[in-house]
Amino acid sequence: MKPSLSTSPPPTGAGSARLEQLLDLLADAVAERLQARGASESLHVTERPSAGKPPTVAAAADLPTAPINPAPPAAPPAPVDQPMLAEPESAPPLAAAALDAESEASARPSHAAALLVRLALALLALVVAINIPFNRHGTTLATALPGSASLVIRNGLVVKEADRPEIYVFRNDQFHWISSLDAFEYFGYRWPQVHVVEPGFLAKFELGAPIHVLLKCDASPHIYRLENDRKRWIVDLTTFTAEGHVWEDVKMVSCDYLRNLPDGDSIPPGRGLPPPPLP
Numbered sequence: 001m002k003p004s005l006s007t008s009p010p011p012t013g014a015g016s017a018r019l020e021q022l023l024d025l026l027a028d029a030v031a032e033r034l035q036a037r038g039a040s041e042s043l044h045v046t047e048r049p050s051a052g053k054p055p056t057v058a059a060a061a062d063l064p065t066a067p068i069n070p071a072p073p074a075a076p077p078a079p080v081d082q083p084m085l086a087e088p089e090s091a092p093p094l095a096a097a098a099l100d101a102e103s104e105a106s107a108r109p110s111h112a113a114a115l116l117v118r119l120a121l122a123l124l125a126l127v128v129a130i131n132i133p134f135n136r137h138g139t140t141l142a143t144a145l146p147g148s149a150s151l152v153i154r155n156g157l158v159v160k161e162a163d164r165p166e167i168y169v170f171r172n173d174q175f176h177w178i179s180s181l182d183a184f185e186y187f188g189y190r191w192p193q194v195h196v197v198e199p200g201f202l203a204k205f206e207l208g209a210p211i212h213v214l215l216k217c218d219a220s221p222h223i224y225r226l227e228n229d230r231k232r233w234i235v236d237l238t239t240f241t242a243e244g245h246v247w248e249d250v251k252m253v254s255c256d257y258l259r260n261l262p263d264g265d266s267i268p269p270g271r272g273l274p275p276p277p278l279p
Contacts, residue, residue, distance in 0.1 A: 233274025
């Protein structure tokens with residue numbers, strides 16, 4: 001005989017209590033499932049597997065069964081002053097280009113330094129130019145420039161007026177004419193010593209006796225005075241002394257050289273042509 005089921009509803013108070021208990025159990029089960037699922041996702045996101053070990057996931061049975069009460073969101077941390085980041089070791093392309101340009105500019109001499117170098121070179125070229133002889137006598141531009149006002153008048157000063165060929169040397173407060181090129185060279189003067197002065201410069205000074213060179217060869221007793229590239233025979237020793245000559249003025253040359261020089265008037269004048277050098 002099968003038991004019959006009662007179709008009459010349970011008492012109202014007992015039914016309500018039972019229903020509430022079932023609902024609580026259902027809510028607890030749902031909360032446990034939700035908590036287990038959240039823990040599993042957290043493990044997959046935050047934990048990284050170590051080398052050689054597979055990641056482990058906690059079982060739902062091992063998780064706590066307490067209901068999940070979501071905690072209030074944490075307040076954002078207070079802003080902290082962060083130190084300025086250091087510049088990267090490799091400079092950006094623009095900064096590197098600027099550094100290269102600056103180093104290249106510092107390697108090049110400045111404009112002022114280049115200008116000073118050019119001025120120094122120009123001055124050097126000018127000094128060389130004014131000291132280069134421009135004629136066969138070795139006269140330089142430095143000595144040819146008319147600058148008599150700046151000349152120091154002293155013994156040994158050699159001058160030449162710009163419009164005359166004669167050369168004078170200052171001795172003992174007088175200018176003396178150097179009568180020949182042989183005399184000029186014999187007494188040790190050189191063309192770079194000659195200062196070209198303006199015409200009329202010598203008119204302001206007293207002129208002394210000319211400076212001559214006397215020529216003689218070994219094979220002849222005759223002595224000649226050279227004037228304007230002509231030989232003049234000094235007729236005797238009395239005239240030699242009277243003219244103020246001394247033996248230091250006598251220059252020994254070859255007889256061929258004397259014979260090839262043109263003849264001038266004798267000293268004193270009027271004694272005829274000089275005898276030819278012997279032999």
